[in-house]
Amino acid sequence: MTVFVVDDDADHLAALCDLIEVGGHTATGFLQAEHAIEAARKNPPKAILTDLRMPGMDGMALTEAVTDMAADIPVIMLTGHGDVAAAVKAIQAGAEDFLEKPYDAQHLLSVLNRTLRAQATRAELARLQTELAQQADTILGENAALVALRDQLSALAPLNVDVILTGETGTGKELCARILHTASPRTTGPYVALNCAALPESLFEFEVFGHAAAAFPGALEKPGKLESANGGTLVLDEIEAMPLPVQAKLLRALQERQVERLGENQLRPLDLRIITTAKTDLRQAITEGRFRADLFYRLNGAELHLPPLRGLGPDIALIFAHYATLAARLYGRTAPDISISLRRDLQRHDWPGNIRELKTAAERLALGLGPSLPQNAQAETLPERVAAYEAREIAAALDRFNQSVERAAQSLGIPRRTLADKMARYGIKG
Known part of the structure; x- marks a missing residue:
């Protein structure tokens, strides 16, 4: 593994590099911390071993610069006897460990190897989490309704049309919204979600449209969700809970593709895609006077209905096994066996919480706790x-x-x- 060594003493730097090479690693020496940072930005090392006191950029500043970088590069600090307090501050600033001079060569190599192992573990965990997240972001099953849903998502994702996703709680509306964003030309843009059911009516306009500085006492300038999603995707979750007065203002902003912050007269252009999710039938809400028909037709470039889990038959066990396997891998356990009797119980259960409930049950099984299914089958x-x-x-x-x-x-x-x-x-x- 490549290790950067930083020390303004050329003789000490050469000795440290030799020691690290003897320990089985590749050492690259730098007399100035600025040069080490510049090289790390181009080709990040697995670790940096640096002296604390150096002219120009010292070890503390180097640690802070490394912490600001996106890469995970552990820093080990070498300090004099009187610099232990400073070394503790370096740990607080992000350094992995410190060694007090004079140090034992074997101890230095031991600390370095432990640091490299910890860094490798973090890298592997990050890789696994990324892999698991990618595997989780898929719609499994061969049921006709699921096949049709996958086809519809694939067809709609590249198109710049607004989409309404309707389905019961836990049927995967958020997952479908993510798929539509990720597979669209807007994938590099922001993905902003607004939970319409969680905001009190008094805060809706502030959150959706934003406000100018001094719009009210103590107010600072703040863009709303519409502006924050510019160039990307805005998800209006549980839109049936949006108050009617806000619906009218949202309709105007979407029709004109411009937004006006509260407290100012400037119109700001919008370039975004709207994905709307609803737990209830919006057409019924229109009939009952709870939702504006004109807003519905403005948002309804396409409408997808997500099937409930209880109607998916054998696919329920397939999806359950998928989440159980993912959970087992995440927690370092053996994937559980899905017995015939468990498959039968999975299909009999009503799953009022749909995929969200099934995922929790699968994780419980992976942890050896049992799926905890209610005995509601005949x-x-x-x-x-x-x-x-x-x-x-x-x-x-x-x-x-x-x-x-x-x-x-x-x-x-x-x-x-x-x-x-x-x-x-x-x-x-x-």
């Missing part, structure tokens, strides 16, 4: 008991013959194709 019917028995016998036969489908079919006295069909039906892997 007693098994005869066909269900027969199917459960058949699934157990098939799984046992496969285990006896080391997952050989051919030999298991022979022992069960059924054609191989019939066994393969039953395995697919019951979710049994050979």
